[in-house]
Amino acid sequence: MMRSRRAVVLRTLALVSFLLLPPATPAASAPAGLLVALTAGGVDPEVLIQRLVELGREADFVGYEQTTVFRPVRYSSRQKVTQKDGARRILYLYPPGLKGKEIYIEGPLVIFDDQATVAPGIPLGKDLRQLRKQALPNDRVAGRPTYVVEVRPARSGDSRRIWIDAEKWVPLRWEDRNRAGALLSRTTYTSIEFSSDLPPIPPPAPAPKALPQQMSLKEAEKLAGFRASIPTYLPRGYRRQVVTVTTIGKGQRLAHSISMRFSNGLDILTLFQAPARAIEDAPRPGQFRVSSFGQLVWVRGDLHYVLEAPASLSRDELMKIARSVK
Incomplete structure (x- = not known):
């Protein structure tokens, strides 16, 4: 961990x-x-x-x-x-x-x-x-x-x-x-x-097929097909800056994920949410766990949430943010 x-x-x-x-x-x-x-x-x-x-x-x-x-x-x-x-x-x-x-x-x-x-x-x-x-x-x-x-x-x-x-x-x-x-x-x-003689930098191969799109929250909800949850608590100075939608999964698990990025001007806090049915090995509803990427993960209702935060925020702050998501 x-x-x-x-x-x-x-x-x-x-x-x-x-x-x-x-x-x-x-x-x-x-x-x-x-x-x-x-x-x-x-x-x-x-x-x-x-x-x-x-x-x-x-x-x-x-x-x-x-x-x-x-x-x-x-x-x-x-x-x-x-x-x-x-x-x-x-x-x-x-x-x-x-x-x-x-x-x-x-x-x-x-x-x-x-x-x-x-x-x-x-x-x-x-x-x-x-x-x-x-x-x-x-x-x-x-x-x-x-x-x-x-x-x-x-x-x-x-x-x-x-x-x-x-x-x-x-x-x-x-x-x-x-x-x-x-x-x-x-x-x-x-x-x-x-140096101006460097060769061009090609994108990695294979590049992701479904790139995220930046939009308003209402547009994101319409495209994703669900109402997004929003944290009612944020650490001092943080406010929402960007909302994006990404296509995830395939076949019967095909769905859209909404991500919200918040910033205090220096650091970035990101909340991802998607239908739980599209996520393999999702935790049981109500349980919090840390993912292999160091993010806080949980399921509430029909949605799967992932919270990624900077090192300056304590675990207690992360839990406070997560519990305020409604």
Whole structure:
């Protein structure tokens, strides 16, 4: 159970650098105000985040990064990251349980093995004005100069520090801390090489046949054929950002799954729900269990639920959310 929980946390953390950014936009020349803000005796954190969001996906590179989770139990992973033309591939090198696994990301589409999902343009890709931002002293990561900025959701004590490449605007390190300032996780590039001569990154084969569709909750319910349940309790600062529908199962088990993604501006909480008849080996109604992917799973009535949460949320918080789903 602990190993599976580690796997889902490490997989989630590996995605954060790309979820920092919305879909790539055409490059724009830096306005004069930007150059003034970056050189005239201080750095405007609003400008740093703006450049990260606008330009961070345009750089082509190959790099190696290491992720360490410090709480509640310390463990780590290593990844090779390749980015080309706005697409990214993350290849796990360590630990053994994840070695060889790949994550493919292009725009909002995220494919992990044969599973696909739609990632919201968050964190830092939406509601930027609601984040409190502070510029910190400049630093160096992987031998490259970086700007450092700290962001906090307006209604949460958690924070994220981001080291942004001063030339390419790619995040080279990021750290998550709780409201007490304790370090929860850190991901940092140990080496990175920028090059425009990289080959294109093909999607994994075979790619999922049924890709998720983003829509409103009413549209999702109409397509899925059932009324979705909604948590009446969410941790402070979390609110719903994205609703998607995915086709699951086959034959008599063919059905649709509705997923809801919630965020506090830094972390993502996901609730999946689908008809229980479409799920093999579903738990008995009323029983909670942890899946092989480290998610909280249960059945209530005719629906099967899966709750996936960041490491910063305790088991008690997960249970409180799950029991509030109605």
